[in-house]
Amino acid sequence: MSNPVKSFLICYDICDPKRLRRVHKTIRDFGIPVQFSVFLVELKQDELTRLVEKLNSLINVLEDKVSFYHLPISKACICLGLPPLSDNMLFL
Numbered sequence: 001m002s003n004p005v006k007s008f009l010i011c012y013d014i015c016d017p018k019r020l021r022r023v024h025k026t027i028r029d030f031g032i033p034v035q036f037s038v039f040l041v042e043l044k045q046d047e048l049t050r051l052v053e054k055l056n057s058l059i060n061v062l063e064d065k066v067s068f069y070h071l072p073i074s075k076a077c078i079c080l081g082l083p084p085l086s087d088n089m090l091f092l
Contacts (some may be wrong), residue, residue, distance in 0.1 A: 003044045007071040010039045015063040022058050023066065026051070040071075 010027055014020040014037075024037075030051055031041030043051065048068075055066050 003046065005042045005044055006048070007073075008041050008043065008048075009034075009069040009071055010041055010066065011069070012037050012066040013064065014059065014066075016060070019058060019060065019064065023055060023064075026054055026058060 012023055014023050027039045031039040034040050
């Protein structure tokens with residue numbers, strides 16, 4: 001059975017700096033940052049499940065928010081102004 005790769009934009013707003021670092025590091029292991037607190041990831045279903053479970057264990061559901069936006073197959077991107085950030089972005 002096929003396990004296709006799907007693209008997602010993941011955005012998060014985390015209140016606590018310690019949780020923020022953990023969430024950032026966790027998502028960085030799966031995708032690339034395109035802005036602060038925004039990542040582009042390509043995941044198979046099992047990877048998506050694993051990432052959701054991991055993030056759910058890291059956040060405080062009463063204070064934090066993590067959103068997954070499924071992207072269409074076409075990955076055309078229009079970027080105005082500064083170029084997109086790369087995967088070697090420093091996160092402080």
